[in-house]
Amino acid sequence: MDDIKVIDARGSFCPGPLMELIKGIRQEAVGTVFEIWSSDAGSAKDIPEWVARAGHEVVQNREEDGIYKVQVKKVR
Amino acid sequence: MQRIVILGGGVGGTIVANQVARQMGTELRTGALDITVISESAQHVYQPMFLYIAFDQVVPAEAQKPERDILDRHVHLKVGNAERIDREAQAVIMQDGEKISYDYLVIATGSRPAPETIPGLTEGGHIFYTEEGALKLREALHNFQGGRIVVTVGVPHKCPVAPLEFTFMVQEWMKARGLGDKTELVYTYPIGRIHSLEPVANWATPVFAERGIESHIYFNPENVDPAKRTITSLEGETLNYDLLVAIPPHRGQDIISRSELGDAGNWIPTDRYSLRMEGADNIFVLGDATNLPISKAGSTAHFEADVVAANLVNLLRGGLGSVRYDGKVFCFIETGLKNATYIQFDYAHPPKPQEPTEMIHMFKLAYNRMYWLTPAGVL
Numbered sequence: 001m002d003d004i005k006v007i008d009a010r011g012s013f014c015p016g017p018l019m020e021l022i023k024g025i026r027q028e029a030v031g032t033v034f035e036i037w038s039s040d041a042g043s044a045k046d047i048p049e050w051v052a053r054a055g056h057e058v059v060q061n062r063e064e065d066g067i068y069k070v071q072v073k074k075v076r
Numbered sequence: 077m078q079r080i081v082i083l084g085g086g087v088g089g090t091i092v093a094n095q096v097a098r099q100m101g102t103e104l105r106t107g108a109l110d111i112t113v114i115s116e117s118a119q120h121v122y123q124p125m126f127l128y129i130a131f132d133q134v135v136p137a138e139a140q141k142p143e144r145d146i147l148d149r150h151v152h153l154k155v156g157n158a159e160r161i162d163r164e165a166q167a168v169i170m171q172d173g174e175k176i177s178y179d180y181l182v183i184a185t186g187s188r189p190a191p192e193t194i195p196g197l198t199e200g201g202h203i204f205y206t207e208e209g210a211l212k213l214r215e216a217l218h219n220f221q222g223g224r225i226v227v228t229v230g231v232p233h234k235c236p237v238a239p240l241e242f243t244f245m246v247q248e249w250m251k252a253r254g255l256g257d258k259t260e261l262v263y264t265y266p267i268g269r270i271h272s273l274e275p276v277a278n279w280a281t282p283v284f285a286e287r288g289i290e291s292h293i294y295f296n297p298e299n300v301d302p303a304k305r306t307i308t309s310l311e312g313e314t315l316n317y318d319l320l321v322a323i324p325p326h327r328g329q330d331i332i333s334r335s336e337l338g339d340a341g342n343w344i345p346t347d348r349y350s351l352r353m354e355g356a357d358n359i360f361v362l363g364d365a366t367n368l369p370i371s372k373a374g375s376t377a378h379f380e381a382d383v384v385a386a387n388l389v390n391l392l393r394g395g396l397g398s399v400r401y402d403g404k405v406f407c408f409i410e411t412g413l414k415n416a417t418y419i420q421f422d423y424a425h426p427p428k429p430q431e432p433t434e435m436i437h438m439f440k441l442a443y444n445r446m447y448w449l450t451p452a453g454v455l
Binding site for chain 1 (some may be wrong): 216221227231236256266268272273274294296310311325339340348369370371403405421422423424426427
């Protein structure tokens, strides 16, 4: 997990998990892998949808004890 | 003597200073406690007024007061630029070399608009997140004779309801000037709905349809071509505009990077409940300066300041400083020039927008004038 940047967006209604990921992608280097933690089931769907549109890559998408964890790699 | 240094004279820093001063007046008077606020400006600015400045409803002088007049008279105010925070020496080093030592440090440095991170935006677009930008937009709106207005939203940004407020207000403003039929209004948003808060998006979507406002979702502004008057998103969409108004991306302040305390965006890793900087027992962080996934808004800084002040008083009196922040945020939302609503939420409770009313709008306008009671620690 050392080289994965965890974004703990649990309980984030505004700006919300996807916006927190966009913030991370805008400020970190190409190649960075993020793991976004969300308490909103919608994140498991809307994060991959944006990642596809923005040309990045979903590495993993899982649920652990009600927390949705999506790993995303910045590829461009 | 115990020393509290508060870096930042905005709403959060000023509330902390005044609340601690009010509760520990005896210690301040006897010299057992010293509180110093460091602010780069002698003026305290109420930033939400910038929106109204753009529409010429307020002038800049109405949005500011001397910080000295707001602070408790026993609190020291140091006006100047801080160079860096030296954690080892427990001191803030000023640009002129002065060293201001602390036992407890509160970092309330806020954020700054960073339009320069979107190439072409500064030349081709407008922002209303600074006094200078609001005045420039006021001029542009005054001279606008109709055309296509594009409102676009960068990430991260503060005051998350401002994009909707500006959009609703500019449409009514154009109509009031007889230019409604000559104006096309386009709104872009970074994610898959028109506001980050789902209940707000659900409320605003039919309002957009009813008012004829065109929306483009999944639109993260990447660059602006001022000559062609186009804006392109990182998702690959390009839009034409006659007047571009951007809610710019923001960054934490540069002193955070000079002090090596933040991430790549100069946001400080902060515990979401204790509001202490991660790995530091004697440094609190509040407002926009944190890396927390909550709204960058004055109310956030306000509610966090209440927690930080309570913990400082408790710690100075021998307690453990265990008051927790619950993620509370409150925002008014102007839905035009005559009506408004509001939202409130925290880490555990989503917001439920209320039906907009004229009364809430009137209260928002009244609060704009009463704001000064908030940093004073009264309201």
